[in-house]
Amino acid sequence: MHKYISGKIKAAVGFALALLLAFALPHGANAETIPMLKDLQQIAPNQLKVTYDQRVDGTKGITPGNYWIQSTTETMPTGIATLGMNDRVSPGNALTADKVTITTADTTNTSFILTFKQPIPAGKSYKLIICYVTAPNAPPYSGDNGSREFTGK
Structure with a gap:
């Protein structure tokens, strides 16, 4: 159960970070550019x-x-x-x-x-x-x- 919750938290944090970058960077730009x-x-x-x-x-x-x-x-x-x-x-x-x-x-x-x-x-x-x-x-x-x-x- 602990591994399942830990995995869900990591996925949620990753998704939140991706959303943050999508809104913070101009259209078409990403951290690599x-x-x-x-x-x-x-x-x-x-x-x-x-x-x-x-x-x-x-x-x-x-x-x-x-x-x-x-x-x-x-x-x-x-x-x-x-x-x-x-x-x-x-x-x-x-x-x-x-x-x-x-x-x-x-x-x-x-x-x-x-x-x-x-x-x-x-x-x-x-x-x-x-x-x-x-x-x-x-x-x-x-x-x-x-x-x-x-x-x-």
């Missing part, structure tokens, strides 16, 4: 290397408007930041081509290099936020791809 931030490293005074957990649509990966840098200590963004610590992400406060150039770091489109036009201030704390990035040939995605805090070196 949404690349998530896997790693973030500062590799030079003005460069960050972003690595995803899977291949990314190359155009989306190099689009500055899919990335935000939030200051974790200042209410007004300074330095490389586009958001103050209490600001919310919007298309109007994303990174732009006049602040950063983004290139692929590998042939698989899993890693990208963000090269800022100015040095990343040493000792300042920021959060990188990524949104709208999909896997190759995946439907559009209107959610986030993860975030990570870092301190300038």
Whole structure:
């Protein structure tokens, strides 16, 4: 009897999770088509290397408007930041081509290099936020791809 109840509970939890994902993700998208931030490293005074957990649509990966840098200590963004610590992400406060150039770091489109036009201030704390990035040939995605805090070196 115990195994029967345990199996029913597992099935119910699985069904509930499937329903949650069906409503949370845009039509045609699934968890496998949404690349998530896997790693973030500062590799030079003005460069960050972003690595995803899977291949990314190359155009989306190099689009500055899919990335935000939030200051974790200042209410007004300074330095490389586009958001103050209490600001919310919007298309109007994303990174732009006049602040950063983004290139692929590998042939698989899993890693990208963000090269800022100015040095990343040493000792300042920021959060990188990524949104709208999909896997190759995946439907559009209107959610986030993860975030990570870092301190300038």
